[in-house]
Amino acid sequence: MxxxxxxxxxxxxxxxxxxxxxxxxxxxxxxxxxxxxxPKSLEVLDLPFPRQWSPEDEDWKLPPNWKEIVxxxxxxxxxxxxSLQIFMDACVRCGACADKCHFFIGSGDxxxxxxxxxxxxxxxxxxxxxTAGKLLGRMVGARDLDERVLKEWFxxxxxxxxxxRCSVFCPFGIDTAEITIIARELLNLLGxxxxxxxxxxxxxxxxxxxxxxxxxxxxxxxxxxxxEIQNVTGVGIEPTFNRKGAEILFVAPSGDVFADPxxxxxxxxxxxFHAIGLxxxxxxxxxxxxxxxxxxxHEVMKxxxxxxxxxxxxxxxxxxxxxxxxxxxxxxxxxxxxxxxxADSLEEPVSPITGTKFENARSTxxxxxxxxxxxxxxxxxxxxxxxxxxxxVVTFHDSCNxxxxxxxxxxxxxxxxxxxxxxxxxxxxxxREYTFCCGSGAGLGPDENLEMRLRGGLPxxxxxxxxxxxxxxxxxxxxxxxxxxxxPPLMDYWVPGVGVAGVxxxxxxxxxxxxxxxxxxxxxxNPLPQPAGAGAGNGDPGGAGAAPRREA
Amino acid sequence: xxxxEYKDKKIEVDEDGFxxxxxLWNNDLAExxxxxxxxxxxxxxxxxxxxFLRNYYLEFGIAPMIRKLCKETGFTLKxxxxxxxxxxxxxxxxxxxxPKPTGCV
Numbered sequence: 001m002x003x004x005x006x007x008x009x010x011x012x013x014x015x016x017x018x019x020x021x022x023x024x025x026x027x028x029x030x031x032x033x034x035x036x037x038x039p040k041s042l043e044v045l046d047l048p049f050p051r052q053w054s055p056e057d058e059d060w061k062l063p064p065n066w067k068e069i070v071x072x073x074x075x076x077x078x079x080x081x082x083s084l085q086i087f088m089d090a091c092v093r094c095g096a097c098a099d100k101c102h103f104f105i106g107s108g109d110x111x112x113x114x115x116x117x118x119x120x121x122x123x124x125x126x127x128x129x130x131t132a133g134k135l136l137g138r139m140v141g142a143r144d145l146d147e148r149v150l151k152e153w154f155x156x157x158x159x160x161x162x163x164x165r166c167s168v169f170c171p172f173g174i175d176t177a178e179i180t181i182i183a184r185e186l187l188n189l190l191g192x193x194x195x196x197x198x199x200x201x202x203x204x205x206x207x208x209x210x211x212x213x214x215x216x217x218x219x220x221x222x223x224x225x226x227x228e229i230q231n232v233t234g235v236g237i238e239p240t241f242n243r244k245g246a247e248i249l250f251v252a253p254s255g256d257v258f259a260d261p262x263x264x265x266x267x268x269x270x271x272x273f274h275a276i277g278l279x280x281x282x283x284x285x286x287x288x289x290x291x292x293x294x295x296x297x298h299e300v301m302k303x304x305x306x307x308x309x310x311x312x313x314x315x316x317x318x319x320x321x322x323x324x325x326x327x328x329x330x331x332x333x334x335x336x337x338x339x340x341x342x343a344d345s346l347e348e349p350v351s352p353i354t355g356t357k358f359e360n361a362r363s364t365x366x367x368x369x370x371x372x373x374x375x376x377x378x379x380x381x382x383x384x385x386x387x388x389x390x391x392x393v394v395t396f397h398d399s400c401n402x403x404x405x406x407x408x409x410x411x412x413x414x415x416x417x418x419x420x421x422x423x424x425x426x427x428x429x430x431x432r433e434y435t436f437c438c439g440s441g442a443g444l445g446p447d448e449n450l451e452m453r454l455r456g457g458l459p460x461x462x463x464x465x466x467x468x469x470x471x472x473x474x475x476x477x478x479x480x481x482x483x484x485x486x487x488p489p490l491m492d493y494w495v496p497g498v499g500v501a502g503v504x505x506x507x508x509x510x511x512x513x514x515x516x517x518x519x520x521x522x523x524x525x526n527p528l529p530q531p532a533g534a535g536a537g538n539g540d541p542g543g544a545g546a547a548p549r550r551e552a
Numbered sequence: 553x554x555x556x557e558y559k560d561k562k563i564e565v566d567e568d569g570f571x572x573x574x575x576l577w578n579n580d581l582a583e584x585x586x587x588x589x590x591x592x593x594x595x596x597x598x599x600x601x602x603x604f605l606r607n608y609y610l611e612f613g614i615a616p617m618i619r620k621l622c623k624e625t626g627f628t629l630k631x632x633x634x635x636x637x638x639x640x641x642x643x644x645x646x647x648x649x650x651p652k653p654t655g656c657v
Contacts, residue, residue: 035567052553200655210655217612224620255656260618262656290656325656446654447642448567481656 003031003451006493009458012108021116022123022143026152028055031451034158034444037198042191044202045300049191055154060147066190067145071128073189077182078129083175084182088125090172091118097166097176102437103159106455111156114166114176120152121183150187157183158194159452161441162295162327163400168433180442185297193296197443200292204304209254209288215241218284221257225267232525234517237274239282242315246281247352249312252323253289255481256502262484264523265324265502268511272373272504275513276353276381280321286311289325290481294335295443302339305331308366309343319349320366324502326441326480329368330405337363354379368402370479373507374411377418383512386421388522391529392475393422394506395467397460397487398435399480409433412479412503419510424471430463438478440486453486454493461494468495476500558584568642570652577606577649585647589638598635598647600625605648615645615653 003009017024039050053061063069078085097114099105104112111117119141126133126142133142143149162177170176187193200210207214213221219241226237240246252269256262273280286308293301312320322328336343346365349358356375358367376382396416402408409432416423430436439456440449467473476487476498484500491498509522521527553572555562558581564572569588571577582602586594594602604624608616618640622629629640636643641653 038566196654203655211653211657212614214613217614220612221617221620224617228619253656258614258617258653259657263617263619292655445656485656 003454003493009106009451009454012106012455014108016110021110021119022138025148026155028151028155030448032159032449033155033452034194034196034446034449037191037193037195041195041198041202042193045205045303047191047193047198047296047300048189051191053191055151060151060192062147062150062190066150069189070145070150070186073186074125074128074182077185078125081178081182083178087118087174087179088122088129091115091122091174092172093119094171096169096171097174100166100169101160102163102165102439102459103161103452103456106439106458107452111152112159114160117156117160118174118176118179120149120156121179124149150190150192153183154187154192157187158444161400161437161439161444161456163437163441164404165400165434165437168404181294181298184295188297194443194446196446196449197292197295200290200443201296201300201304204288204292204307207287208283208285208307209257210290210292211254211258213254213258213287215284218254218257218287221263222266222270222282225257225263225270228263228523229267229271232521232523233271233513233519235271235274235513235515237270239270239273240280241282241284243281244315246315247279247318248281249286249308249315249317249320250280250282250323251286251289251308251320253325253328253481254287255290255485256323257287259481259485261488261500261505261524262481262502264505264508265484267523268502268504268506268508269323269369271508271511271513272376272382275383275511276376279352281315281317283311283315289322289328291328291331292443294327294331298335298339301331301335305336306340309340309345312343312365313345318347319361320346321369321372322366323369324479324481324504326399326401326482328401329408330401332364332366333406336366351375353381368406368408368411370402370408370411370415370503373504374414377415384419384510385512386419386510387531388509388519388528389420389506390422391522391526392420392501392506393424393471393473394420394475394477394501395424395426395464395471395473396431396503397426397438397464397476397478397483398431398433399478399483400435400437400441402479403435404433407433408479412477415503416477416506419506422471424467424473426463426467430459436460436463438480438483438486438490440490441482445482445486450489454490457486457490458494460487461490464491464498465495468498474498477503477506479503556588566652568646568652570646571649572651574609574649574651582647582649585649589636589643589647591636591647595635597627597631601627601632601635601640601644602648605645605650609648609650615641615650
């Protein structure tokens, strides 16, 4: 899938269509939507109405009583989720959210304003569930549910990454991601999912991870990382798999085991655990931190999340460390507790190295690796040589979910400042809780959706461009596997010369292992920077260290 | 489901042209798929990549990590892109008859 040139994509028109929003039909333009879920993937999870269909077809092969199913589904959910009822009623359409959405900024499509995206559902709610809407219809912004409306839902609710930036600005605290979550649930009642979600959840249910890695494949990939670590450091590391009686279970996103550049982050995790002698195990069954169930329905999310806890219980570990995954932490932090918790079979997490009690994880018993590592550094338990990252001028992308859904804002920065000597934040309205999405979250990462991803990623890229021009930034650090997949093409397109790295890759570079040999390269095999005066190292042009360094 | 015509047979492929039944794969079909990717002549180096992918897939049920592919074939990623302009995943894996990977990749 080729995208238009950047100069073309930058011509964003914010002039609304001539027709009113209710009278402007959705157009499925190539490059701006994702392929539908494959029937065999829906079947794995017994999801309703698996079939071959395409958004481009006139006939979506809907069941005859589809309208009834959706309205009954909405009724049920209004009853189950008081928040939804409030979100449907409370909006005064003030517009504070309108220009906060990365997709609206990058596309100019008014239906990407969070207020109007929500209105696509709210208008049907009004018609069916409010007296004013039943009596006055269109006059009060109510409309009937018909196929045109349903198609519009599919297009625009799979054009929201559930990043919740708009919610930060809503004076009523309306969580637009929850509206998208419900709308996607309603679509799923009719078998209308996208394949980039449907196949990963089917894989996860079958094999334990989104990629469908079988136990021996998972092990082969971890072994490869172990070999690479040995090549770089001379240190042999022996991680264990499915080991009963380990103190800690470690769960990473499977993207970190399989894909560039996530594997370097995975090497960083393994090196860290080796350096402190942690008693931990990996699992080939709970081999996925991510949970694309969040993008499908509460039920699927619960089923996939349960697996991590079932495995923790089976292995008899005391608690769990989770890797650099984004939406995993929304599930853990905001749902797990009441969904599958409290995790009574586990113990309240205490760092065996520092004795720190992670009281924030008292109920879920799962600690974010950045919290764990920041605590180690704080207690002086790691030997670090940050000069090994001197070829990298780093900025940090707050991944949407760890920042906005769990408040993990300072730990990653604290770690980076200790393992790198050149760190510069992007402008303050684009980081921390105001962070801009990568544009590919919530399952919207496939290549056929590339144009929309590049549009949605424009605000983030623009902020990176700012620090690149001002400080010579050449590395965008992040703590999410979707970011590690989505940001490299985004950077290549908008800000060439900026590489993408997980925070624990930077840790791995700086970390001095007890028995290591002399290091000549970083984890990617790029030569380490020479001490001042000896000339800068010349990195692999595809690597993160490609750009010339500029001192602050 | 889209189909491609191959030797008077119809073969199911996904939207991006990945064959759906990996058992149908053989060297001749690989050459046919390569031509659809704009590769007129499968050289020894092309086959080295394709055969490695194929064998890894048969053993492990998934494509290998890209870094492993480079290491095992001895080719740089840049050279693999020269061989397969649409890349190791979209190009080489498709010719080797592997399914398209999905998830955080």
